Amino acid sequence: MIESEALKNEWHVVYRSKDLADGDVRLVRLLGQDLVLWRHAGRAAAWLDLCIHRGARLSLGRVTNGELVCPYHGWRYDLDGKCTLIPAQPKTPIPARARAETYHCQEKNGFIWVCLGEPAHDVPVHPEWENDDFLKVFTGPYTFQASAPRAVENVIDVSHFPFVHDSMLGQAGDPDEIENYDVEQSNEGLRAGPIVVSQPAGDHRRIPVRSTYRFWIPRPFMPYLMKSFDAERCFSHFMPVTPVENDVTLMWVLTSANFDKEGGEARITKRNADVFGEDIPIVNSQRPAMIPEALRQELHVRADKLSVVYRRWLTDLGVPGAK
Ligand code: FES
Ligand SMILES: [Fe+2]
Structure with a gap:
């Protein structure tokens, strides 16, 4: 882990937008930390690559019905990182702490950008991006x-x-x-x-x-x-x-x-x-x-x-x- 508040609060590219299709799940690494990156219904999400239940890698999971399913015991997480199903006890209320650790994620200029902290500045406008002459x-x-x-x-x-x-x-x-x-x-x-x-x-x-x-x-x-x-x-x-x-x-x-x-x-x-x-x-x-x-x-x-x-x-x- 690279300990730097300044870098945590910056946006960093983790992937190309076009290389992450709906239903894809990827492991990416930023500032010495593993992240799971996935997409559903056009929206990309970036979380700590760790399931709160027993610490398995969520990036080994898959997307089912628009939710990320942990590979170990099948807990399901929605795009906001909230656990929606614990298959071993489906009738019991889900603990509030059953959430993924989520990060800011946006797409701009053809890239997927992630900020691990609180973004202090937006991704700058690319001068040629909207110009079809280029x-x-x-x-x-x-x-x-x-x-x-x-x-x-x-x-x-x-x-x-x-x-x-x-x-x-x-x-x-x-x-x-x-x-x-x-x-x-x-x-x-x-x-x-x-x-x-x-x-x-x-x-x-x-x-x-x-x-x-x-x-x-x-x-x-x-x-x-x-x-x-x-x-x-x-x-x-x-x-x-x-x-x-x-x-x-x-x-x-x-x-x-x-x-x-x-x-x-x-x-x-x-x-x-x-x-x-x-x-x-x-x-x-x-x-x-x-x-x-x-x-x-x-x-x-x-x-x-x-x-x-x-x-x-x-x-x-x-x-x-x-x-
Ligand atoms: S470690 Fe993820 S469901 Fe158990
Ligand atoms: Fe050079």
Whole structure:
């Protein structure tokens, strides 16, 4: 269990909406805790994966008549988590304590989001979600053997592009100098950019481009980037990150592109797999897996401005491992 009030009160992605059909029961893990996720009549529910009777896993159960049935003694729970039947004594009143431990659960932007505490902020509005000019492609989740802040810092860091993604997002033999850029902090999180770099194969068309990056991090584990090539063509990645354990992280990617849409889904899927395939071994190698407690334990240069502001913001928010 990751003990953090700050993280408990955030929304985290646990699944893709379309991958959970009516009647499905799944085991998912969030903040070091096992959850049962299930759906009936279109509504998804996320509970502690534990039956109050004898502690069996509810995720081993099944859905019958719209209720989740515990695999051990068949107690039934309705969508609100209330026990409706104890088969061994069906005529006896059901104790009030016979309930599942339920959590806040909502669906937005194609994801199922769970909050284990009391949500202090809603899931932010995704800028392209309602815009039909953009093709939407879901990829991942990609698994990092690293803490969530290390994974987030990877996708908001432009100076690694030429080295980790040589010949695609930059050139190791001719890296761009990163010009100074702005970072703003507000109650909408952090915004940074523009940052302009040259890329031999900067998008799923795989052609040389000058790319302008703008970053937005509305909540600590929800990095978003907009990358534009000219006045019309742009794409975004929304990359909510799920802290599964302190050092195990899932990154879900929703890519939106307003160009080269014909057949774009397959090319974006392949490209994202290539990019994250290059990032993951490097991020997994970082020590410590958590961000060091003090800024001075690593060395920061001007190009790292966004990471530095991000670390300070995490500290202010009380996110563990980022003191
Ligand atoms: S442990 Fe769930 S019904 Fe007994
Ligand atoms: Fe990368």
